[in-house]
Amino acid sequence: MDFIGMQDECLKEDHISLRNLTLLLTYLCIFGVCSSDLIYDFLIMLSKRLREIDVSTILTVLNCCGMKIRSDDPTAMKNFIQSVHNRVNELKAASVEGQANINGKRMEFMLETIFDIKNNKKRPKEETAPHGRIKKWLQKLRVEEILIRGLKWSKLLDPDNKGQWWLSGGMAAKTDNVQEVANTIDKDVLEAQRMLQLASSQRMNTDARKAIFCIIMSGEDYIDAFEKLLRLDLVGKQDREIMRVVVECCLQEKIFNKYYTTLASKLCEHDKNHKFTLQFCIWDHFKELESMQLLRSMNLAKFIAEMIGSFTLSLAVLKSVELSDVTQLTPKRIMHFRMLFEALFEYPDEVIWNSFTRVAVTPELETLRHGIEFFIREYVVKTNKALANKFKISKKALNNTEGSPHVSWRKWLLCLVKAKFCSPPPPSPL
Template identity: 65%
Template sequence: METLEVKEWMEFMLETIFDIKNNKKKAKEDTLQHTCIKKWLQKLRVESILIRGLKWSKLLDPEKKGQWWLSGEMMSSTTNNNNNNNNNNIVSVTKKINKESLEAQKMRQLAAGQGMNTDTRRAIFYIITNADDYIDAFEKLLRLDLQGKQDREIMRVVLECGLQEKVFNKYYCVLASKLCVHDKNHKFTLQYCIWDQYTELESMEEMRSTHLVKFVAEMVSSFTHTLAVLKKADLHDTTKLGTRKIEHFKKFFETVFVYADNLVWNTFKRIGGSPQYESVRSGIEFFIERYVIGNEKQHIGKYKIAKKALKSVEEDEDPFL
């Protein structure tokens, strides 16, 4: 290469490019430039040089067919790699499918165990239990676009899931509140669902009863529902107050009395003064005085606030503001 003048090298390259462009090759003996280049390449022992695994000898092999730019070793290696990659992809996809199938099977079993025995309930159950958060669940539930009575299944499933958790989870309360604010029909449905639960208190498991206490307490303290939800509890009727029922509502009022004074005031005030809540108010006062206060004086202060709030009217100012 040292003996090759720059001008001659450029002329050779331009001539070669021109021939390639015109798709032709001159039938003549090698030029001086060509001869010099060949000698230079031989000095560099290019036959042993690999370009990305490709030998010059195989690149220039006129008998090479197919992917002429790949050496035999590379083709073999690439083929093996492709096969290995394909196999790995298949195994990966298979594992994913098997995993998803296993998860789906577990979800079906869990849904069946929680009484989700219809397609609608199962769909709602899957959304609620697999959502990223309550907003994600809320939006996906709306997209179900359930019609007629099917829409009522949403709140039934939400409450049932909340009551069957091993540890009480406020996620279901927040989701229920979001649904109630969005559509009053959900609020009515939740009220009837709670009333249905009240009819089963005497035979209800303790954990489920405790979760129901906390759930309803969250609903009234968040102002999603009022204490009017206790209407079907018949707290003033001693003939309907069995041991477990008494214990249940005792826990309920004790839970509410843990709240701050102003929250207790506003919770009880919401059913204060109105004639339509007269029986509910009398039942609450009777039950608290007999079963919650009794000989225990720790809740007297909160009950005084609650009792005053029950007798208040809408115009009365909040004394804790």
């Protein structure tokens, strides 16, 4: 779309051409090709001039997608309305010509429309059958993958821009920095090659695992990695590799990073199949504890504790382990599960109570409850007397026949937010 040409139409005051271009822009927003941020930036630009053609253009936008952009970003709508009011007040205090513009019918209609949108009195237009077909077609084309966020109207009109404004960081390919752009591209290629080599060294021996690994390790944060993982074109049961790669990356870290647990929780929340895969993955690692390096064992223990403390998994994940069978409790296994419970006991009392209460009452988990109580008493509390109070809480929770939290939901949720939703940093290369 020629945005500079659209700006020229505003200056020429060609109502028909400008209206058609404006409708095209608003429909791009409705169909999800561009975000509402660009529409708001366009409206703010028009509101600062507020000539007759600007008023007409604002009306076109508001009538077409006013309620949609209001629901997308109510705060931006308030800022736009404030900008309009400020300009109206300036015109009222200006010359007679400016006051005449304020009293025009079109201006009055625009202000009424803004008032209705602000107070949610304007009904959104019903979606027609052709619109629905277009949206489905665009979804098949994965239009969300090319949605440009944070794009500013002024950036589109920058005469020095040359086709690079969609890149992250707002890098512009100017005519005099071609070498700089080429160097940036070369760096990206080298980084991709290095990431693939790193994936191979970390036993990512299939194309699916390599792709998953590169996304996880190069994500800006866990949300960025999560969204990119969802867009991977995995066939059959390849999606099971996602959780296994997440766990493997966590175990390979030299210092435990909560980035992986937050990403894993987000994936489990999105699809319960990831939760089942995670459980089987953990059970497979339990079988390898005897031969597992101490650092991997420690990361695994902290990972499981985080999953339990965030209520993504329950203590039932330990049901495959005989915690009360001393013949199976080798030094390495004792060390692993002691680190797990010690990490879990670092959580507030409310989280500990709710974590242990989740496996109470259920008859099938009676053996697990006895095993947990035995292990904590013999191998955790005896070596760390400071955890005696935590053990009392967990023991009482395991025998909580009511099976309900002893704290209010408000306090429990606040505790969960503190424990889980502090966004961790993305991982450094392994």
